Amino acid sequence: MTVTRVSRLAPLGRSILALTIAALGAGAVAQDAGEPAPRGTISIPENVTIFGKNDPNNRRAxxxxxxxxxTGTEVDERVALVVAANQGKIQPEEMERLRLQILRNLIDETLQIQExxxxxxxxxxxxxxxxxxRLSQQNFPQNPKAMEGYLKRIGSSVDSLKRQIRGELAWNMLxxxxxxxxxxxxxEEVKEAMERLKAAKGTEEYHIxxxxxxxxxETQAPVYENAKxxxxxxxxxxxFSAMARTYSEASTKSVGGDLGWIRLAQLPTELAGAAQGLQPGQLVGPVQIPGGFSILVLIDKRAVLTADPRDAMLSLKQISIDFPAGTSEADATKRAADFATAIKGAKGCGNVGExxxxxxxxxxENDQVKARDLPGPLQESxxxxxxxxxTPPFGSIQEGVRMLMLCGRDDPQVDSGPKFEDMMSQMEDDRVNKRAQAYMRDLRRDAVIEYN
Incomplete structure (x- = not known):
């Protein structure tokens, strides 16, 4: 990959499901960053003959x-965390592949604690x-002890999560x-980066x-099938972020595959073309690029250093009616139309209550609604x-009909870009991450690992 990726060290204190998957990828970083180690030439013949076969029943758990x-129990408990994070939506045929990935991640975590x-x-x-x-308090503020029950209920344990926390703390200390x-x-480097950002003002950025x-x-066909x-x-x-933390081989796996805000010109040509027509929330892939395949999701897009209307803070009044049980679609449609006519006749927020x-x-009434937090069609309206x-009336026969009246709007200020200190911190984080990748690569290379 030729994309510049920035992977921040994962802070403790996020939601339990985010944290539990984050550590799965905390040490599993790409092999192509940082200072390259001296290498010899690996020679592989074109026609490969495999002597002996792997035993499919030897799971090496x-x-x-x-x-x-x-232990196998540690693997099982981490699997349970990932399954819970995906709301159980992992196919049976994927479970063995998931177990092997988790075992690799546990090996990295063990190496970090040992170092x-x-x-x-x-x-x-x-x-x-x-x-x-702290995690328990954040996720179960009324009853922090409920965290222990939650972990046990999904098939994991307090010890498993605490070991994960210990691995993150050990790695950050190192x-x-x-x-x-x-x-x-x-x-000078920071100033140059800020000048480049200012020069790009008004161009589109994509959060991918x-x-x-x-x-x-030789492996294109099976890897493509895996990607599908x-x-x-x-x-x-x-x-998506859980799958990235578990399966991605890019350095951004530790942050759920998040590339951050980038311009399409920073992506390989194949990915730039695939992302061009995406709308927020849409998925594309697998896309073949030099070195493998990529799956992309467009999280959001914006114009560089330009105020985004979706960041406007809105003051809204929601007016709603319910339908009696058994209301027919025809009756509901008529009542919704009468409802809309009456509310539009209110002539403003001051009279809508009467x-x-x-x-x-x-x-x-709510006067602290950010436009971007609303569903897409409502944002636009x-x-x-x-x-x-x-807005036009919206809803259903079961849930009733609602209308939103705009009572105030505070537009966002034009973004002047990151401060000097923030830009320097971001660049330092990038370099720390690349050195960390090389460090982890060295620990793996020197490890003695026996599989049971």
Whole structure:
């Protein structure tokens, strides 16, 4: 891949499902970043003959990493976290592939914990407990103890999540000692980056997620079939970010495949063409590119350094009516039309409450609604309204009919771009990430691993 990817270190404190999958990819980074190690030439004949066959019944569910055992139970508990994050929408035929990926990720996590111990960097139990308690409080604010019940209910455990937290803390400690002090970004580099950003003002930027699967000419066919299965799972409701953290071979797997905001010119030609016509939320792929296949999702798009109307803060009044049980479609359509006529006749937000009373409608007010948080069709409709105007009626016979009246709008300020300090921090993060990838690659290369 020729795309510049920025993978931030994952902070503790996100939602439980986000965190539980994030650690699956925390150490599994791409092999092509950072300073390249000296390499010899690997010679592979064109006509390959395999001597012997792998036993399909030998699942190798456990491993011994430099003497430390990864048990089948640990693999099962991590699988349970991923399945829960995908709301159970993982096909039976995908489970073995998922187990193998999780085992690889657990091996990386074990190497990180071992390296911290070897360098006498201690992750104290109290730190792990505090992080776990913070997650519990965030996800179950009324009853933090409910976290333990939740983990047990889905087939995981407190120990599994705490080990995951320990791995993240150990890795961050190693990077703070061995990587961060040696990363420098000059003021000139930051200024050049900011000038390039200003020069691009008004051009479109795309917020894209990617799952990248590496392939050689010999492995193209099976990798393509694998990519198609991943696409189908996402279309059936599986989380794109969860699938990226589990299967992607790009460095962005640790952040759910998130490439951040980029211009299409930064993508390989094949991906730029595929992404050109996408609307937010749409998926495309697998797309063949040099080195493998990519699956893309368009998260959002915007104009560089230009105010986005969708960031406007709206003050709305929602007026709604319900239909009695047994209402026919014809009666509902007529009543919805009468309802719309009456509300439009209110002539503004000041009088809508009185009008609503006369027709038995309910009014709810909210003056802190961001336009982009609303469904697409409502966004488009509301942003075209003047004060006191309403959207067309929407709803169903079962849920009733609603209209939204615009009572106020605070438009966003023009984005002046990131501050100098923020840009420098972003560039430093990028370089730290590349060094971290090389560090992890070295740990894998020197590891002694036995499979059971």
């Amino acid at each position: 456990t491993a011994i990493v430099n003497g430390d055992i990864i 911290a111990k070897a360098q006498e960097l201690e992750v104290k139990n109290a730190e792990v407990d505090q992080s776990f308690a 990077l703070r000692r061995n990587v961060h002090p040696f990363v420098n970004v000059s003021e 997620g990617e799952i990248f699967l590496a392939a050689t000419p 299965k991943i696409v189908e799972q996402i279309k059936q409701g599986a989380s 009008v609503a009373k006369t027709i038995g409608a309910q009014v709810v 509301l942003l075209k309204l003047s004060l006191g105007e309403t």
